[in-house]
Amino acid sequence: MLSTKGMILKGVFSLAAILAVSGCQPAPDNANTTATTAATPPGAQELTLVSRPQKIEQMMKDRGEQNQAKPTLKIVSPANNATIDGSTVELKLELGGDLKGYMPHKDPATQKGNHIHVILDNEPYEAYYEIGQPFELRNVAAGKHTLRVFPSRPWHESYKNDGAFQMVEFTVKGGGDASKPTTTKDGQTMASPTKSPAATASASATPAREGKSYGQSQAGNVDPKKPLLTYSRPKGEYKGEDADPIMIDFWLSNAKLKDDGGDYEVRYSVDGGPSHFLDKREPIWLTGWINGKHRVTVELIDPKTGNVVDNGGYNSTTRDITITK
Template sequence: MNIQSFYLLATAVGFSTLMACNGSDEQPKENNNDTTQSPAGAEAPEKTIKLAPLTEASPEFPGAALTIKEVKTEMAGNDSVKVTLNYDVKNYELKKQTAATTAGECNNSKDGQHIHFILDNKPYTALYNPTHTFTVPVNSKHYVMSFLSRSYHESLKNKEAGVLLHFSVDQKGVYKKLDNPATPMVFYSRPKGDYVGNDTKNVLLDFYVYNTTLAAEGHKVKATINGNTFVVDSWKPQFIQNAPMGAMKVKLELVDKDGNAVAGENTSIERDVQLAQSEPVR
């Protein structure tokens, strides 16, 4: 082969190689993106509301007891009566922070342990001192459920830590203690009010049962939360989780072993609370 032929052959081979390389650039590149991901801007699927146990058992307070040692009344105008309750608290320190992991996992009172005062199954008042004054109409009958509470609003469930007062006042404001019914009752405690930020992650569900115990083959509490129904057959606090922001409607009903509503006073209560990621809540 002469030199001229060699150069012609080399040129032809080089041109063929160049064309082959250029052709490979036209092949599709490998797609490393996960095609199962949601499109940009798509909303994540909404989680279902659930009830979950507390991370750890709450500390017990053996011997803690609450009693009403004195009831005083006086007229407040012509149609109302001012009632003052003085409590006796034993083996329990009001205003102290409860030493528990739960205190950092849900809404916790900066003012510490307290008494839940519940008048006629309405939203409770937190008492940090063992006395409370409230007003009721003349010629009326009422229930006051009071119990000791941990700083994160979970009730103490030993019998001595709660007391029920059934009473009436007449036209002149005279107080009369009435017999407590023997029928089963449930008093609503938590959730209550507004929850903001981290407090919305674990919303405490708690209540106080009276004249009964909860069991799989006995009385239960049916909790309906934003239309989701849960049947609770053990008197233990639980966290409401995955609740959406906005209004949350909670209904508690005392039911029998067959799921039928229990008749009587203080057996069904509804409450609305608000959840928000940040202020303002509304």
């Protein structure tokens, strides 16, 4: 069903929607201060499904066989079910599998490169480039947490081979200052108490989240053996030529989608608009985004009930992104 290139995904422009959009303020440079910026209303933009951008096709060719790599990860620490005293958690990974030259590293010139996506609880991922050095989470809140990791390409498309995705659960005793964010050692925010709680419930029940703002974070009651959808992209701020088209990408564990021999479906919607379904475990690209704040919801749907598969709230995730073309 994804071959329907050029399919119109979203509603028609109405005069009211155009007026609403023209009345919108442009997104400020610092998305952390956009709490008062209204989300884009449904129908204000027409999103169209497009094929993989030529720019990415070219990057894949330029990478040679690396694109067919089957990288695997092992979480060396924290150990699954570990209890950690204090508030600092050190993540150490072992990269293996059929790498074909795949190695995480940020090129200082382009500020791009292969990297690992690291997700605390169900917060937006943070990029981990130099896996020779531990990835440190500071000021982690007391309580139960999960960490999820998987290898990614420079354009943030995840590797989806067996063994690429790993998850551990751990408990922090003592914990950090609950009024301050959880960060990496470089100060990247991984969770923050200053905004609404992690958007693991349905979009309509969840207050606005900014591209780079986070809820105070605890793990959901996740069963790692049950079907689990891990939201990866989009997230954060998109600028200039990166702002269109935009990729939706996810990791799926313990479940197969319809076109992959199973019967699950992934449902997504943008700005509270109509639902669309994905039947293949691969990324899609959408074009037609307008400037401003957009809310993207991605969910795993149980074929028997038509509802979100319950797994600690992780199977329904909503992220706010900001687009500045």
